[in-house]
Amino acid sequence: MSTPDLSMIDAAAWDEARRCLPVIRRLAENPVRTRSDVVAAAEELGCGPTHAYALLRRYLTDARLTGLLPRRRGPERGISLLDEAVDAVIREVIDSVYLTRQRPRIVHLVEEVQRRCVAEGLRVPSRKAITARVQARPAREVVAKREGRKAARERYFPAVGSLEAHWPLSLIQIDHTLVDVIVVDSETRAPIQRPWLTLAIDVCTRCVAGFHLSLAPPSATSVALCLSHAALSKESWLAERRIDADWPVRGIPERLHLDNAKEFRSEALKRGCEQYGIAIDYRPVRTPHYGGHIERLIGTMMGKVHLLPGTTFSDVREKGDLDPEKTAAMTLDEVERWLGHAIAGVYHRDLHRSLGITPLAAWKRGVSGDDTTLGRGEPTAVADPRRFLIDFLPIARRRIRRDGVALHSIAYWADVLSTWIGHPEPMIVRYDPRDLSRIYLLGPDGVYYDLSYRDLRRPPISLWEHRLALKRLHENGRSLVDEEAIFRTIEAMRMIADGAVRASKTARRQRERRPHAVVEGRSDLLPIEHDEADRFRQINEGLAPHERMFPVEEWE
Template sequence: MINLTVGLHVFANGTRVKILAMLSAGRLRVEEISTGAIFNITPGEVEFELPSPDMAVANQRLHTIDSAGRFSECPESIGSVAVERFQLIAGLLDRGALVKDIIKELKKMPGMSPSLAYRTFNRFSREQGPLCLVDLPRGRKLGSRSISATHEELIDRAINESYRGIAANQAAIIQKVHELCLVAQLKPPASKTIVRRIKARNPKELLSKKQGSKIAKQKYEVRGGKLLTSAPLELVQIDHGLVDCIIVDAESRAPLCRPWVTLAVDVHTRVVLGLNITLCYPSGMSVALCMSHMILPKHRWLKKIGMDGCEYPFYGIPKRIHVDNAKEFRSPILGAGCAIYGIKLTWRPPGTPHNGAHIERLIGTFMGKVHFLPGTTMSSIVQKGDYKPDKHAALTFVEFREWFVREVEIYHKSTHSELECPPLYKWEEAFKLSDGSVSNPLIVADSLKLLLDFMPLTRRVVSRSGIKMNNVEYYSPALKNFNNGTPCVVRYDPLSLRHIWVRPANTDHYIELSYSDMSLPDISIEEMKFLRKKLQERSNKRISQTEVLELKKTNKTLVAAAESKTRRVRAMVERTKLRRDKSHPLHDKAPRDTQAEKPRIDYSLKPVPFKVEE
């Protein structure tokens, strides 16, 4: 509220003015403070009230500006002298007095010498007010430095080199400066001087050197701006969190691992619009399950997990999703899925977790509740202390999921500090119409297609045996309606490769395919990669790669030798043939001497028995 009175200093039409008179209900006579020009304005042109110089003296102590540009308080008596001088000069200028007349009047004031009178007049400024005429204190100015430039350079060098790490302190810098001065054969400056140089540094820079830029930004960085929404589903933030609790095996009750949770928060109402709890590291499948859970009504899901009595009425297609720069969020699959349903996908700038403050705070809220569970790992080793999570872990995955969903329901029905009401109430009020009726978000009819549109994909073609992926063949009789070589989009679950879903070209529906060999076990893609790696290691152990290379080298040598000896080999074969030639001298059956050659027995003939006499 501005009470327009005579003498009030206000800002109007882009300049500072002083109200001189009220001419009428809609006209004011004002004087421009910087130039002294007088003109008329309307009350609507007044933007805001300015502090009056007289009010400043009456209500608060003035400040002086030293040579370093800092403000230091001065006594009220000095401030009143400055105001008296300012009013004298301003009054004389308003009456059109000459400079020599102003100097003459200034000389009449107590303690005013001719030189001081000229300096006072030259320092006069209507914009700064009486502040410009406050006498600066004598002596060395605050912040001035008297040591040599070499000493200053050594101190800066010591701070830059040694003020690093969590153990950095002033004593280490003082010791480093003394060492550098000893090497340079200089007398070291006083310890207080070195400490003042350290304190003169930017505290954000020092904390960044000591504890890292992230902590320094968290403490000192100014973060302007605020995400403003006017209705639910306008903006949703999604992120993952590693749960600070170890779960146990359902059969042996032995400790297993820490589960992962993916949460989606509606910024306007702060409701948990979607969630996914898994034992696997965050992936595109985690995002797909969270997106499906977020968009679809929850009653079927609650019934499947045995919590159909839980109140979870939140669902709908968001207009915009805000995520960080993780690989699964930068995936073109997520972008394509969002485009199908008209969702705008945006990312945080790298290294700025505060831009996702709503989801970060929500995850922190639930992790604070997790810290009361048996088997909690707390947020750090320091907080955990001597507590043994593996020893005290008690909840199975199903039990933890039930506990977590119930905590989400409690959160929805508890008063939110920012909203000053429960998120459930905020959601319900947002969907109430002016006539008292209630509207509802749009429902996606094909829930399976919704999930598949966000699942990981690859591309294959239909072959005679079906679809082959990861060296495994999949088949369904529905593929008979398509020709061999038809291109397809294949959606799959990385955690279970027993089934895949295929959308052939020029169709808008998916076909579910199973293993062609039904005896194959259900397996995840990570398990398949692991087993392939183990098989390769086992085969390399039985037959080393060096042995294979040696065999390849021998074969290569054999081929090269054969190429060079081809003609000689043909000659050898031909000579062998010639040795069997009847014209060869060794094959000549002519008698070698005069005696008749003895008959030879042909053992190839069937023997003839002798005739026995009766």
């Protein structure tokens, strides 16, 4: 069953699922549960045992909050199509062979299941079917039976009210800081401003989980982009920036520890975290020591930044008579690449005094284990990076018309829209404020579809540029604003900024806030000539969403 968009879920249905979750989770994690346990849970929920069993089955199949949302009557997708006798064999072999301290591999489990089915004259199940039933077992139960109860307690024991983190990704801290360096314009090398850095640290290993660098002040979107960078594999990110280093930190974190800033309180962030099973802990008011790990990391990174040209230092006494604007020499992209080297190539490989080993070694030990420490195993990977990113983007609701979808007075189109022309209800649209050349439509099938400008000759623009253009048009007395006027105004603004770039820091900042052009294959944000529309479409189709989105500046 496809996962519904979180913003489309009715508040009453969401609250009902949240009410059921702790009861069903407790039932699922009970390895010796009986029918009386299910009946007691049903009474607690105010429903019958049959419904409680149904909720339990759905939770064991998909241990996410959306799996407990109320459903309409009728057969469900994903129900087992295997014969009950085959299912019984799989369950018995999982219990007697796989869930033992010998810890056999999946391949041995599959061989034994298939051997017994052949011996009993039953249809042989596929490896996928067998693996799915292993994955449906509560992770706590699997670890307890294969590695021991102590390991299960260390890995899954709640750390409520504590910043202790016993395994990688059990606790992530995120915070922002102004970087102590002034960046310059990418063309003229004239100074612009200090950028903002959103940084995430894995408390257990002290590894940097991810970061996001921007000229814009912190926002909910910058938090989401930092979280996405932390959760996704960084191999392509490193390759795009020509960073020859190992940065293995990836996977869905279990808890986030945040302060009480507005950007950490957004409903989109809360629902997205609930969807992926990420708990959020907020720092108690006026207790800065609770954020000690991330604060020390920020201090460490800023200490390294003070070696760069254009540094402002963190203390006016350190700066002396140095003028940072006169020494500034690095663009935003260059600072981002420098930070990637400083993190993956230096910080992760330096001995950490508190740990006694390097953060990189602590991560590998926490995942794989060693002679004295039991590893947690590979973290839970993001199954759908595209969906993970989109789940945190701003939303709008639009009707599908014959000429496509209109958002921000701009027309969008894709061939798939012809299927839904005249759809009676507005449909969910998500957009990236940093680049309005592409938006994401949630279809009735629960899948997001990419929509591009209807006129592919239009250049990529940011929401910041769009709002500034509307402001200029209204100041000029335009009450009705159309797409042509918006892009014409933005083009005029860009020409003015380019002409004044050497004389005005504001103009340079405006130009740097545009979507970036392609630099050595890093982004799909190209200004399009009339005869290059097809090539533009091909370039876009060849890139993954996270490859298109991460290198681009955020403005909203």
